[in-house]
Each structure stands twice: as C-alpha cells, then as structure tokens.
Amino acid sequence: MGHRAGDFAFYVLALSWHPSHCALRDTGRRSPECDDGVRHAFTVHGLWPQHEAGYPEFCESAGPSRVPNSLARSVADLIPDAGAAGWQWRKHGRCTGLDQDGYFETMRAAFARVRIPESLGDADRARTFSARDVEHAFIAANPGMSERGIALSCRGGHLADVRICMTRELQFRRCPEVDRNGCQDRRLRLPAAR
Structure with missing residues (x-):
C-alpha cells in the first residue's frame, strides 16, 4: 500500500499463452476457461502501470474494489476468468x-494495438521456440517494437507471458528493467489447447 493512483511512467501489457496457463495451474481447481475444447491462444494477463524501476500495486482508490459480473463478462474475450479480471483491477x-x-x-485498446505473430496465433498445436524467436516474431509483426521493449516470462519450461512495454498513449517503448528480467530460455514449450 502507499502507492498513489495515477503515478506511473508507462504500461506493461502482459499476454499469457493461455494453454500454458491452463497446463501449469493447480490441477485441484477446475476453471471453465481451461475446460477441454476452449481454444484461446494469447489472453491478457494484465495491463500493469510501471515506474522506470519497480511498479505500484494495490493503490488507494475511491472506486469499488469489486468488478461487477457484467463488466467481467464484457472483457471475457481478453481475460476469460472473471476472478482474474477482478484481481487485475485490484x-x-x-x-x-x-x-x-x-x-x-485501455486494456482492450492496448491489446488491439498488438499484432499476434502468425506463427504464434494457433493454439491447436504444440510447438517449441526459443525465447529469442518468440520476441523476434512479435517485433517483426509490430513496427516500432524493439528488443528492449519486450520480455518473456517462463515457468516450468513453458512460455507463460509476453510482456510488452507501452507509453501511457499505448505506443511501444523501451523498458530496460522489464527487459533485463525477461526469460532467455533456449527451449520454451507452447502447449496446445486441450
């Protein structure tokens, strides 16, 4: 706590490889967004305000902390889990x-700004790429994006997230701290949707 709402330098749009999210989640907890037959490729993990070093979280706000079901449903194409939408808001x-x-x-506009590379848009088949290959595919598909403005997160040998840095006006930008902390694995699994 103690962070002030609106006090940040830029955004990170975090895109989850949805089949990895489902493969790595706690198997004791079933969720409709991970049921067999659901075919999401990339979904939005979140839109995160950032400082040049670090980030604010759980800021005080006059608005409600609970996201209404109607609003969560309206963004289900971006964030398929209503609970996750609420968590990202809080x-x-x-x-x-x-x-x-x-x-x-703003999250929807940021997602619309990013072109998903054709080689990464299909959740129906499993593939393996290096972190560098995934980054380069995004850079090639998105003029203005640079190697210093994108980073991956990995978990258990899987691609977890692609993190894309954007200005407050949703233009691509560099973000040294985010980039420096990115995954550099040479072999990342992108599992298929179940």
Missing part, C-alpha cells in the same frame, strides 16, 4: 487512476 488497475470502465477500455 492489484494494478486501481493504480492507473482510471475508473473500472476506463481501465478495461
């Missing part, structure tokens, strides 16, 4: 200084 969204509608609209 942890990160409140720190943007936007209200709930504004935060999720």
